[in-house]
Amino acid sequence: MIRNRQILLASRPQGEAGLDNFSLVEQDLPGPEELAEGQVLVRNHFLSLDPYMRGRMNDSKSYAAPQPLGAVMLGGTAGEVIASRNPAFQAGDSVVGMGGWQEHFVVDASQRGVLNKVDTRHIPLSAYLGAVGMPGVTAWYGLTQIIRPKAGETVVVSAASGAVGSVVGQLAKARGARAVGLAGGAEKCRYVVEELGFDACIDYRQHPDLASLSQALKAACPDGIDGHFENVGGLILDAVLLRANAFSRVAMCGMISGYNGEPIPLQYPQLILTNRMKVEGFIVSEHMELWPEALKELGGLVATGRLKFRESVAQGLEAAPEAFLGLLKGRNFGKQLVKLV
Amino acid sequence: MIRNRQILLASRPQGEAGLDNFSLVEQDLPGPEELAEGQVLVRNHFLSLDPYMRGRMNDSKSYAAPQPLGAVMLGGTAGEVIASRNPAFQAGDSVVGMGGWQEHFVVDASQRGVLNKVDTRHIPLSAYLGAVGMPGVTAWYGLTQIIRPKAGETVVVSAASGAVGSVVGQLAKARGARAVGLAGGAEKCRYVVEELGFDACIDYRQHPDLASLSQALKAACPDGIDGHFENVGGLILDAVLLRANAFSRVAMCGMISGYNGEPIPLQYPQLILTNRMKVEGFIVSEHMELWPEALKELGGLVATGRLKFRESVAQGLEAAPEAFLGLLKGRNFGKQLVKLV
Numbered sequence: 001m002i003r004n005r006q007i008l009l010a011s012r013p014q015g016e017a018g019l020d021n022f023s024l025v026e027q028d029l030p031g032p033e034e035l036a037e038g039q040v041l042v043r044n045h046f047l048s049l050d051p052y053m054r055g056r057m058n059d060s061k062s063y064a065a066p067q068p069l070g071a072v073m074l075g076g077t078a079g080e081v082i083a084s085r086n087p088a089f090q091a092g093d094s095v096v097g098m099g100g101w102q103e104h105f106v107v108d109a110s111q112r113g114v115l116n117k118v119d120t121r122h123i124p125l126s127a128y129l130g131a132v133g134m135p136g137v138t139a140w141y142g143l144t145q146i147i148r149p150k151a152g153e154t155v156v157v158s159a160a161s162g163a164v165g166s167v168v169g170q171l172a173k174a175r176g177a178r179a180v181g182l183a184g185g186a187e188k189c190r191y192v193v194e195e196l197g198f199d200a201c202i203d204y205r206q207h208p209d210l211a212s213l214s215q216a217l218k219a220a221c222p223d224g225i226d227g228h229f230e231n232v233g234g235l236i237l238d239a240v241l242l243r244a245n246a247f248s249r250v251a252m253c254g255m256i257s258g259y260n261g262e263p264i265p266l267q268y269p270q271l272i273l274t275n276r277m278k279v280e281g282f283i284v285s286e287h288m289e290l291w292p293e294a295l296k297e298l299g300g301l302v303a304t305g306r307l308k309f310r311e312s313v314a315q316g317l318e319a320a321p322e323a324f325l326g327l328l329k330g331r332n333f334g335k336q337l338v339k340l341v
Numbered sequence: 342m343i344r345n346r347q348i349l350l351a352s353r354p355q356g357e358a359g360l361d362n363f364s365l366v367e368q369d370l371p372g373p374e375e376l377a378e379g380q381v382l383v384r385n386h387f388l389s390l391d392p393y394m395r396g397r398m399n400d401s402k403s404y405a406a407p408q409p410l411g412a413v414m415l416g417g418t419a420g421e422v423i424a425s426r427n428p429a430f431q432a433g434d435s436v437v438g439m440g441g442w443q444e445h446f447v448v449d450a451s452q453r454g455v456l457n458k459v460d461t462r463h464i465p466l467s468a469y470l471g472a473v474g475m476p477g478v479t480a481w482y483g484l485t486q487i488i489r490p491k492a493g494e495t496v497v498v499s500a501a502s503g504a505v506g507s508v509v510g511q512l513a514k515a516r517g518a519r520a521v522g523l524a525g526g527a528e529k530c531r532y533v534v535e536e537l538g539f540d541a542c543i544d545y546r547q548h549p550d551l552a553s554l555s556q557a558l559k560a561a562c563p564d565g566i567d568g569h570f571e572n573v574g575g576l577i578l579d580a581v582l583l584r585a586n587a588f589s590r591v592a593m594c595g596m597i598s599g600y601n602g603e604p605i606p607l608q609y610p611q612l613i614l615t616n617r618m619k620v621e622g623f624i625v626s627e628h629m630e631l632w633p634e635a636l637k638e639l640g641g642l643v644a645t646g647r648l649k650f651r652e653s654v655a656q657g658l659e660a661a662p663e664a665f666l667g668l669l670k671g672r673n674f675g676k677q678l679v680k681l682v
Contacts, residue, residue, distance in 0.1 A: 055615075233611065252614040265606040270574065273593040273622035274396075281614035 002041075004029040005317050006072045006102035012059055016260045017328065021057065022073070022321040029104055032083030038110040041083040044099050047317075047338040048076040048129035049324045050163070051231070054259045064283075073101035073320075076134055078118070078125045079341075086110065094120050096128045101320050103340055113288070122303035130163045130335035131309040132298050138284040139167035139229070140294040142251030143175075145287070146280045147227035151176030154221045156240055159231035160201055161188040163309070163335035164253065167298070168229045169198045170307055177227070180220045182236055184330045191333070196308055204236060210267070213239040224248075233257045234264040241271040252281040259328065310334030343382075345370040346658050347413045347443035353400055357601045358669065362398065363414070363662040370445055373424030379451040382424040385440050388658075388679040389417035389470035390665045391504070392572070395600045405624075414442035414661075417475055419459070419466045420682075427451065435461050437469045442661050444681055454629070463644035471504045471676035472650040473639045479625040480508035480570070481635040483592030484516075486628075487621045488568035492517030495562045497581055500572035501542055502529040504650070504676035505594065508639070509570045510539045511648055518568070521561045523577055525671045532674070537649055545577060551608070554580040565589075574598045575605040582612045593622040600669065651675030 003026055010023040032041060053075060056067040067074055077099030081089050086109045089095065097115040099105045109115040118128045130136060149155050155172040159165040160181025169179035169192070181192040181201040189201035200220040207213035217225070217239055224245035230237055233255030240250070258264040272279055301307035312332040314323035320338045327336045344367055351364040373382060394416060397408040408415055418440030422430050427450045430436065438456040440446045450456040459469045471477060490496050496513040500506040501522025510520035510533070522533040522542040530542035541561040548554035558566070558580055565586035571578055574596030581591070599605035613620055642648035653673040655664035661679045668677045 237610065252610075255611045255614055258611050263608070264611065265608050266610040267604070267606050269578065269593075269607040269610075270596045270599050270605065272620055273596055276622045276624055276627070278622075279613055279620040281617045281619075283617055286617065 001028045001031045001034065002104060004102055004104045006100070007317060007320055008071060009057060009067050009069055009073055012069065013057055013260070017054060017057060017325060019321050019325070024318055030106055035083060035085040035106065036108075038086050038108045039084075039106055040081055040086050040089045040095075040109040040115060041104065041106050042077075042079045042095060042097065042099060042115070043082050043104050043341070044077040044079040044102065045339065045341045046078045046126050046129055047099075047101055047320060047340065048078075048133070049320065049327050049336040049338065050075070050135070051254055051256050051259070051327065053324065054256070054328055074098065075100055076129050077105075078128050084109075089115065089117065094118050094125055096133065101317065103317055123299060126311060126335075126337055127302055127309065129337060130311065131167055131307055132295060132302050134284060135163035135335065136167050136298040137291055137294040138253060139164045139171060140298060141282060141284050141287055141290060142229050142253050143168050143171050143227075145290070146251040146278075146282065147229060147249045149175050149177040149227050152178075153226035154178040154180060154223055155227040155229065156180045156182065156217070156221065156225050157229040157231070158182040158204075158236045159254075159256070159330075160192045160198065161196075161310070161334060162231065162332070165229070165231055166192070166196055166309055166334065167307065170196055170301075172227075173197055174301075174306075178221070178223075180217075182232070188333065191310070195310075210235060210238055210242075214242045217243045227251070229253060231256060238267045241266070241268055241275075244271060244275050244277055246275050248275060248277050250277065250279040252279060256328065312336045314338045316340065342369045342372045342375065343445060345443055345445045347441070348658060348661055349412060350398060350408050350410055350414055353410065354398055354601070358395060358398060358666060360662050360666070365659055371447055376424060376426040376447065377449075379427050379449045380425075380447055381422055381427050381430045381436075381450045381456060382445065382447050383418075383420045383436060383438065383440060383456070384423050384445050384682070385418040385420040385443065386680065386682045387419045387467050387470055388440075388442055388661060388681065389419075389474070390661065390668050390677040390679065391416065391476070392595055392597050392600070392668065394665065395597070395669055415439060416441055417470050418446075419469050425450075430456065430458070435459050435466055437474065442658065442679075444658055464640060467652060467676075467678055468643055468650065470678060471652065472508055472648055473636060473643050475625060476504035476676065477508050477639040478632055478635040479594060480505045480512060481639060482623060482625050482628055482631060483570050483594050484509050484512050484568075486631070487592040487619075487623065488570060488590045490516050490518040490568050493519075494567035495519040495521060495564055496568040496570065497521045497523065497558070497562065497566050498570040498572070499523040499545075499577045500595075500597070500671075501533045501539065502537075502651070502675060503572065503673070506570070506572055507533070507537055507650055507675065508648065511537055511642075513568075514538055515642075515647075519562075519564075521558075523573070529674065532651070536651075551576060551579055551583075555583045558584045568592075570594060572597060579608045582607070582609055582616075585612060585616050585618055587616050589616060589618050591618065591620040593620060597669065653677045655679045657681065
């Protein structure tokens with residue numbers, strides 16, 4: 001047996017989430033000698049923290065079943081096989097899976113996709129939770145399957161310095177489009193333009209009302225907006241619609257501005273009609289058939305240094321709740337991880 | 342020369358449109374003997390009145406250039422060739438075109454599509470302004486190109502007794518879908534179900550708030566909503582989104598509830614994301630390549646009595662403004678026409 005520390009969902013947030021919604025517990029896990037046929041024991045090196053987790057803390061109807069109360073927080077992990085009774089894995093393998101917020105987990109790895117071996121020779125392990133993982137594929141899907149930018153078009157993305165947004169803009173640039181980001185604060189905006197290569201980035205904190213934000217978008221997008229990748233919603237989506245071109249496309253990926261239950265009405269839905277727009281929501285886990293193609297492009301770009309990313313790394317399992325709450329407030333810079341080893 | 346009576350846009354509405362926004366004038370038109378090479382003189386038998394005309398009375402940015410002030414009101418017409426100096430037309434031909442709100446017009450018919458001959462042996466002339474014209478093709482496009490219903494799915498349409506909505510539901514039924522209408526008043530709802538064959542119709546006037554309308558939709562759509570054809574917007578769109586299924590599609594065709602400038606915010610845009618919906622605006626005149634296919638189906642259905650429609654017919658050019666204002670308030674029943682002959 002081995003001792004395993006976990007973080008559970010202790011209670012559902014009323015409005016904003018807080019530290020008291022989580023609890024840290026210890027449990028006993030089967031040790032290497034106690035594994036059943038097909039099982040693998042994994043030590044998590046990194047936990048992925050992602051905005052979608054906030055939605056699952058609520059008890060309301062959403063695309064996925066709510067996170068169960070009293071159960072370990074769900075989430076992607078990257079780690080190392082400690083012991084295996086599965087012929088496809090052996091001790092020392094680098095793997096990614098849905099290990100949750102805990103230090104170890106045991107999984108029956110017989111079912112395809114539950115645990116995936118990854119190659120860390122050219123790509124760092126943590127990147128498989130970011131640019132070469134779910135966030136990267138999310139960016140790839142929304143950009144290439146919904147926005148489908150043509151060279152010369154303008155693509156806007158909110159939360160542009162984050163794990164998803166940073167990839168959206170770089171992929172758009174690689175396709176010859178103009179990439180314009182929205183991010184919170186001058187430092188993030190500088191990073192988005194100078195490091196990631198976006199054409200412009202708007203600090204939305206400097207534009208707290210619709211008229212001001214819309215004006216900033218007009219300046220940054222002199223030819224209007226042809227594609228928009230939405231991670232935030234609310235005021236940002238309103239402002240984008242006011243600058244949207246005919247036949248523009250909006251990929252709806254996240255609406256973090258409403259995750260605490262705040263009303264986030266869309267002020268001018270009639271623009272979808274007058275601009276003959278297409279607005280489409282998606283969840284990347286429902287399009288698994290495209291992951292191999294996406295991961296091939298993303299992995300190649302990361303391995304050759306053409307796709308850049310940044311990570312915020314919290315240290316130790318007990319730091320996960322605080323880091324997660326920070327992510328919801330935009331305190332992270334790039335992909336938010338928790339390092340356990 | 343012949344005397345021609347016309348209705349002009351005299352002023353732009355401030356809020357609700359009124360009779361004083363129109364003026365009736367007389368002008369001289371070239372007579373049969375004065376036509377230039379290629380020109381055709383047409384006597385309009387029917388004017389088409391359509392909600393889109395209200396949008397063009399405003400001076401604001403929209404998909405089409407605003408209707409010019411002081412010019413004849415634009416619109417579709419069906420009539421008879423009085424004289425022709427164009428080899429493709431001869432006196433007595435039944436034709437449809439964009440003749441506008443007037444009794445006669447002269448047009449250079451050399452350009453393809455400006456004037457079209459129609460066959461009135463099996464289809465009445467007026468139907469070419471309705472079920473076998475622009476409104477019918479609008480219904481066909483939104484249903485078959487955006488909603489794409491599968492057999493057994495549920496399709497909802499607002500303004501269900503109108504020229505567009507009535508066709509949407511009947512085409513949905515023909516494809517094996519459940520058709521649910523929204524209309525104003527018990528008489529229209531009875532017509533939609535008993536005459537047009539919809540499965541259900543909700544009198545939205547009985548449900549003035551979101552909770553009530555959403556509840557009525559739940560009762561009429563026990564398996565949720567897979568496709569929605571929107572002619573109205575506002576409260577109706579909000580209520581539909583609350584009952585929308587995963588992967589549902591919304592064809593945005595009109596938002597008549599906001600044509601006078603009232604705010605019509607969409608209360609829960611996050612449902613587009615959580616339900617992975619596709620919301621798409623369109624204008625049928627931008628898809629001319631599909632009109633032949635659509636008209637073939639619609640014409641066949643009307644000629645064989647399988648596609649039913651109803652008309653509200655105002656008599657005489659001077660009745661057009663009043664009839665148009667009534668259309669905007671839902672006082673029409675089916676396709677609103679003005680009969681001139």
